[in-house]
Amino acid sequence: MAKARRPQQRPQPQRAMSGGANGAHGANAARQPSATKPSKPPTVASRASGSSRLASMRERTGTAAGTARGGPQQGRYAQPPWWRRNLGALLTVGAVVALVIAFLIAAQIQNRQASIGIGDPVPASVLKDVTSVSPTVAAKVGPGTAQNVFQATPKGTAPLTTNGKPEVVYVGADWCPYCAATRWSTVVALSRFGSFSGLTLMKSSSNDTLPNTSTFSFQHATYTSPYIGFNATETADRNGNKLATPPPAATSALATYDVPPYTTQAGGVPFMSYGNQYVTTSGLFVPTMLQGLTWQQIASDLNNPNSDVTKAIVGGANYQTATICALTNNQPGSVCNATEIQQIEAKLPQPK
DSSP states (O other), X not given: OOOOOOXXXXXXXXXXXXXXXXXXXXXXXXXXXXXXXXXXXXXHHHHHHHHHHHHHHHHHHTOOTTOOTTXXXXXXXXXXXXXXXXXHHHHHHHHHHHHHHHHHHHHHHHHHHHTTTTTSBOOHHHHHHHHTOOHHHHHHHTTTTOOOOOEEOOTTOOOOEETTEEXXXXXXXXXXXXXXXXXXXXHHHHTTTSEEESOXXXXXOSSSSSTTOEEEEXXXXXXXXXXXXXXXXXXXXXTSOBOOOOOHHHHHHHHHHSSTTTOSSTTOSOEEEETTTEEEOSOSSOGGGGTTOOHHHHHHHTTOTTSHHHHHHHHHHHHHHHHHHHHXXXXXXXXXXXXXXXXXXHTSXXXX
């Protein structure tokens, strides 16, 4: 009967049997080697030696035990990129640069908005308010808050004239805020003796003290009067670029009177000479009250004698009017005989 085969087992050595054929067969079987000779199990020493060699190889290749070749290496430091090491400083610099750019853009926009209208002819409504200030307003203002900065030249100084008339000289610059203030008063005062044409709108520098003060420019203006002459020079535009050089008579007056003891800042502006008999080497008032106001707002205020704007501008114009009247023998009488003008004229310094 068929039997299932038993799993093959490792041949075992058989004991030699004594006697007969069976004994001989057993002895031969015992001497015959097995088909497969088992390998000797590794000793402790051999295992240690292999582990030592494997560890040495791993050290040389940089591969840690239990870590696949090409994986992260133990005991090594990878330096982060430069931008990560300086991330805090970079963020600070970036923020400062962004603020500077934002400031420059805002300043450029503000300057562009402030320059709207500059160089345009003075609107008729503004010109009317400035050149025809009510005598009632002028009388109520008197000297106002303007400064008496008029100085007399030495006694015997030759009068400066043009066509037989006393000449008023103005030297200023479009960028100058104190020139801006003086022009308002000058237009009011000289309009009492004659008329302007060619006046244009102007603002003082946007980068100087009292920036963007609304005013006029005399650069292209002309003036006619039967009583006086007027010579005006704007030496630079509102950005400081050169425009014009004063004519010889004005240059001579500057060299003589725009120096100590008449001023502590030689060659400064504004400078005005009234027939070389009186000079001013500074503005008639500090135009803080004009800040932020448009040309129309300032001009409209001149109808209100209680306005700070009117007290400064018309007060300065009254001083100028009294000084001019001292040169014209109080002509015209309709202007020079006004009580407030006579009172100011009496207080003007006398030549020595």
